[in-house]
Amino acid sequence: MTKFEYSPALESTSVVDIKPSYDLFINNEFVASKNGSKFQTINPATEQVLAEITAATAEDVDIAVKAARKAFKSWSKLAGSERAKYIYRIARIIQDRAREIAVLETLNNGKPIRESRDVDIPLVAAHFFHYAGWADKLQYAGVGPNPTPHGVVGQIIPWNFPMLMLAWKIAPALAAGNTVVLKPAETTSLTALLFAEICQQADLPAGVVNIVTGAGETGRSIVNHSDINKLAFTGSTEVGRYIAKAAAGTNKKLTLELGGKAANIVFDDAPLDQTIEGIVNGIFFNQGHVCCAGSRLLVQESIHDELMALLYQRLDLLRVGDPLDKNTDVGAINSASQLAKIHELAASGDAQGAHRWSASCQLPTNGFWFPPTVFTNVSQSHRIAQEEIFGPVLSVLTFRTPDEAIAKANNTPYGLSAGIWSEKGSRILQVAAELKAGVVWANTFNKFDPTSPFGGYKESGYGREGGRQGLEAYLAASTDE
Ligand code: NAI
Ligand code: MG
Numbered sequence: 001m002t003k004f005e006y007s008p009a010l011e012s013t014s015v016v017d018i019k020p021s022y023d024l025f026i027n028n029e030f031v032a033s034k035n036g037s038k039f040q041t042i043n044p045a046t047e048q049v050l051a052e053i054t055a056a057t058a059e060d061v062d063i064a065v066k067a068a069r070k071a072f073k074s075w076s077k078l079a080g081s082e083r084a085k086y087i088y089r090i091a092r093i094i095q096d097r098a099r100e101i102a103v104l105e106t107l108n109n110g111k112p113i114r115e116s117r118d119v120d121i122p123l124v125a126a127h128f129f130h131y132a133g134w135a136d137k138l139q140y141a142g143v144g145p146n147p148t149p150h151g152v153v154g155q156i157i158p159w160n161f162p163m164l165m166l167a168w169k170i171a172p173a174l175a176a177g178n179t180v181v182l183k184p185a186e187t188t189s190l191t192a193l194l195f196a197e198i199c200q201q202a203d204l205p206a207g208v209v210n211i212v213t214g215a216g217e218t219g220r221s222i223v224n225h226s227d228i229n230k231l232a233f234t235g236s237t238e239v240g241r242y243i244a245k246a247a248a249g250t251n252k253k254l255t256l257e258l259g260g261k262a263a264n265i266v267f268d269d270a271p272l273d274q275t276i277e278g279i280v281n282g283i284f285f286n287q288g289h290v291c292c293a294g295s296r297l298l299v300q301e302s303i304h305d306e307l308m309a310l311l312y313q314r315l316d317l318l319r320v321g322d323p324l325d326k327n328t329d330v331g332a333i334n335s336a337s338q339l340a341k342i343h344e345l346a347a348s349g350d351a352q353g354a355h356r357w358s359a360s361c362q363l364p365t366n367g368f369w370f371p372p373t374v375f376t377n378v379s380q381s382h383r384i385a386q387e388e389i390f391g392p393v394l395s396v397l398t399f400r401t402p403d404e405a406i407a408k409a410n411n412t413p414y415g416l417s418a419g420i421w422s423e424k425g426s427r428i429l430q431v432a433a434e435l436k437a438g439v440v441w442a443n444t445f446n447k448f449d450p451t452s453p454f455g456g457y458k459e460s461g462y463g464r465e466g467g468r469q470g471l472e473a474y475l476a477a478s479t480d481e
Contacts, residue, residue, distance in 0.1 A: 025196035028206040044110035045332035056212040061221040064210040068179040071207030080136030091128035110332030130450035131171035147475040149177035151229035154222040159185035160289035176474035186215040255463025260416030263409035264294030270421035282445035292417035342391035415457030
């Protein structure tokens with residue numbers, strides 16, 4: 001197949017205005033930390049420093065929680081229809097400033113502009129619109145006729161979908177009448193700080209949203225703050241466990257969205273061309289930094305060779321490189337430490353006897369990169385079949401019967417998502433019902449919608465985000481009925 005040479009089509013960065021240094025956002029103002037230090041945030045595609053960010057201390061977190069507590073009194077009393085006006089306003093500003101947010105996201109995260117522009121940021125706006133619509137209909141959320149918000153919510157989010165995870169957390173929390181202290185991930189704080197400006201622009205009452213930046217230590221200060229009523233976390237299973245332990249025995253409500261090791265199951269009657277696109281989207285979208293990525297391909301043995309030949313051909317056409325180029329399919333790995341993790345797990349695949357294939361692409365010299373990679377000869381006990389790699393690496397296993405596919409699909413500590421490819425509707429329904437996965441896609445993959453609940457089984461966490469179910473997590477049944 002010919003690989004067409006395209007001229008570079010770079011998205012302009014002139015729409016973004018990155019400040020040299022950022023303070024914390026508390027009470028609708030940017031305020032300096034009491035005694036926190038600053039750290040640099042970089043562009044992972046070039047390793048160039050973009051700005052300095054504040055590492056918030058426990059004292060800063062306490063100030064933010066106090067601001068949120070004070071704001072909760074009036075925000076929770078506001079009519080739902082009035083809260084909705086603010087949330088709709090935020091949604092519209094996000095649409096207005098979509099290009100700016102997308103470029104900033106790509107600069108700080110490394111994801112292709114095509115994805116931040118066409119997937120992440122439109123979904124961010126859609127989430128705010130969706131939950132704005134719920135704000136005056138909370139009696140239908142499923143928690144009784146007169147539900148009440150929990151109070152001050154501490155939210156900790158990861159770096160793979162920085163702005164989208166912010167939306168998943170903040171939109172339902174505000175609609176339900178809670179106030180928020182949110183910490184973005186340390187490598188990708190810039191869009192959250194831009195969101196802080198959007199809160200100012202929307203005239204959101206002071207203290208309803210507070211953004212504290214920093215790494216794990218700042219996260220711990222949120223988790224352990226005694227005046228927080230609910231915690232919501234998305235990230236690693238390791239930190240999820242820590243948070244579950246810290247919250248145990250307190251009155252804090254908790255939702256956790258952790259990792260996954262999704263099976264993407266291809267039956268012998270699957271439409272192959274469509275399936276190839278689905279496999280690519282399943283594991284190479286966002287460099288595979290996706291908790292619900294289709295990282296384990298389960299192929300029916302009879303079509304294995306034909307499918308793999310098509311897949312290798314397709315992967316050789318992926319454009320890996322400058323995330324700001326509109327032709328780029330696969331961007332930069334978000335950090336040096338994530339790249340090291342991917343290398344380590346891929347090396348374990350080699351050592352345990354799997355066969356590695358990598359796309360023949362030229363990687364840029366600066367920045368963090370990993371070529372689209374496929375492992376065949378993978379057995380279920382291999383680390384690359386069990387552990388989340390969180391990178392552009394696909395592990396391929398085979399099966400003969402639907403029962404074998406189901407057994408293998410369910411054989412991980414996780415249970416977040418799965419995919420099924422088949423022309424046969426009855427088979428799809430039967431297999432889907434047996435999969436221990438929160439989301440099952442059929443003849444598609446990585447499709448998201450704000451009306452659809454998302455979340456996992458087992459070590460993938462608990463609670464749901466999105467839709468009515470996502471709202472439930474931010475509401476309690478009223479006690480005075
Ligand atoms: P992480 O879980 O350490 O980071 C996620 C967030 O938690 C960040 O905001 C971080 O600052 C914060 N955090 C870290 N330690 C904390 C603590 N003790 N208390 C409170 N907050 C804390 O994830 P990391 O180290 O960035 O990635 C490691 C692996 O986790 C990845 O390779 C991937 O497998 C998985 N992961 C899964 C995600 C998902 O969407 N489910 C997202 C990010 C990572
Ligand atoms: Mg970590």
